[in-house]
Amino acid sequence: MLKPNQATQSLKQSGIRALGKRCAAVKGINLGQGICDLPTPEILKQQACDAITHGSSTYSACEGVFDLRVAIAEKLLNFNSIKADPEQEVMVAHGSTGAFVCAIQTLFERNDEIILFEPFYSYHKLILELLGMQIKTVPINLTDFSIDYDYLDNIISTNTKGIIICTPNNPSGKVYNREELLTLGKIADKHDLTIITDEIYEYIVYPEHEHVSLASLEDFKDRTITISGLSKTYNMTGWRLGYVTGPALIIEKMTLVQDLLYVCPVTPLQNAAIPALRFLPDYYEQMCASYLHKRDKMVSALQSMNYKITAPEGAYYLMADISELDYSDDAAAVTNLLDKAHVACVTGRSFYMNPNDGKQVLRFCYALDDKKIATALDQMAVIATRGHL
Ligand code: PLP
Numbered sequence: 235m236l237k238p239n240q241a242t243q244s245l246k247q248s249g250i251r252a253l254g255k256r257c258a259a260v261k262g263i264n265l266g267q268g269i270c271d272l273p274t275p276e277i278l279k280q281q282a283c284d285a286i287t288h289g290s291s292t293y294s295a296c297e298g299v300f301d302l303r304v305a306i307a308e309k310l311l312n313f314n315s316i317k318a319d320p321e322q323e324v325m326v327a328h329g330s331t332g333a334f335v336c337a338i339q340t341l342f343e344r345n346d347e348i349i350l351f352e353p354f355y356s357y358h359k360l361i362l363e364l365l366g367m368q369i370k371t372v373p374i375n376l377t378d379f380s381i382d383y384d385y386l387d388n389i390i391s392t393n394t395k396g397i398i399i400c401t402p403n404n405p406s407g408k409v410y411n412r413e414e415l416l417t418l419g420k421i422a423d424k425h426d427l428t429i430i431t432d433e434i435y436e437y438i439v440y441p442e443h444e445h446v447s448l449a450s451l452e453d454f455k456d457r458t459i460t461i462s463g464l465s466k467t468y469n470m471t472g473w474r475l476g477y478v479t480g481p482a483l484i485i486e487k488m489t490l491v492q493d494l495l496y497v498c499p500v501t502p503l504q505n506a507a508i509p510a511l512r513f514l515p516d517y518y519e520q521m522c523a524s525y526l527h528k529r530d531k532m533v534s535a536l537q538s539m540n541y542k543i544t545a546p547e548g549a550y551y552l553m554a555d556i557s558e559l560d561y562s563d564d565a566a567a568v569t570n571l572l573d574k575a576h577v578a579c580v581t582g583r584s585f586y587m588n589p590n591d592g593k594q595v596l597r598f599c600y601a602l603d604d605k606k607i608a609t610a611l612d613q614m615a616v617i618a619t620r621g622h623l
Pocket residue numbers: 268328329330331332355400404432434462463464465471474475476
């Protein structure tokens with residue numbers, strides 16, 4: 235009888251994917267998974283067809299197509315203020331998820347302790363566990379998105395080797411500001427830690443906030459791995475294109491890991507994606523304005539149904555506190571919303587080590603077209619006026 239190994243025995247289908255199936259079964263509206271069903275820009279789709287038709291279908295270099303790495307290096311300089319050598323300090327990856335896996339495989343030993351801010355992006359936690367890391371968490375206060383950096387400093391042990399941040403943050407919507415990043419970088423300096431920063435939502439930042447890359451500050455670049463990707467910015471989650479920059483030696487080893495795990499990112503799509511990195515500012519401005527509109531609509535509608543929400547500063551998720559509603563916990567709320575309003579959202583516990591810490595919150599994703607959002611909110615309002623249960 236075949237048996238899965240110890241690392242995979244505890245793996246279960248993610249609650250978010252399972253919910254997607256339940257939502258489809260009731261023909262509901264999925265405000266759960268961050269699929270982002272907005273259209274991919276036409277020019278990129280056309281380029282993909284051309285790239286396939288004109289034959290760029292063989293393996294690419296395992297670090298990615300050179301012209302794409304050049305475009306990424308330009309973008310890193312212009313947008314992130316990170317100077318990266320496209321030859322040695324940039325790797326195209328199989329999604330930012332692939333970049334994250336290669337980074338963990340390259341940088342850490344089994345049983346190293348890694349710090350996550352909580353609520354966390356569940357793939358970060360699950361991948362760290364799969365690869366044998368020990369996790370410690372530091373809370374993000376959901377009422378004002380503050381973090382107690384003294385607490386962070388105090389829980390670091392001799393076994394701590396890395397800190398993972400995600401800014402703009404999935405799931406909370408927090409955007410780390412410059413002072414916070416300076417504080418974080420100094421703590422990392424003091425304890426000689428690596429920082430991995432997942433910046434996949436970097437272009438989705440709302441007024442009065444700015445996206446700052448840790449690697450652009452002081453000399454933190456030497457201890458930082460910056461990960462991003464095309465999934466969210468260009469609505470192409472299924473293309474599986476991400477990228478990473480960091481010190482040359484680490485990128486070299488990550489490239490060798492990537493070669494073994496995936497050989498290379500999808501060649502025709504790498505070629506097709508090059509123009510995306512050179513889109514003009516108005517593309518990003520329009521995208522942000524459109525998400526701002528969706529955010530405001532979601533926040534005000536949910537607040538009027540008595541959910542407590544701190545408006546997200548970036549990304550396209552929000553966490554809503556249900557303690558003023560009649561639900562016993564997050565799982566009961568998700569089931570009720572799906573059954574009665576045909577709207578899917580995610581249990582707060584999916585983003586915490588201890589399920590109890592998340593049982594008063596739900597995560598909603600608003601990367602959907604305005605009509606679907608309006609219908610979902612209308613359906614929720616109907617059951618809200620009936621007292622939910
Ligand atoms: N990182 C974060 C924080 C995400 O929220 C997601 C997707 O939801 C990803 C990474 C996945 O990105 P990719 O499609 O590039 O693997």
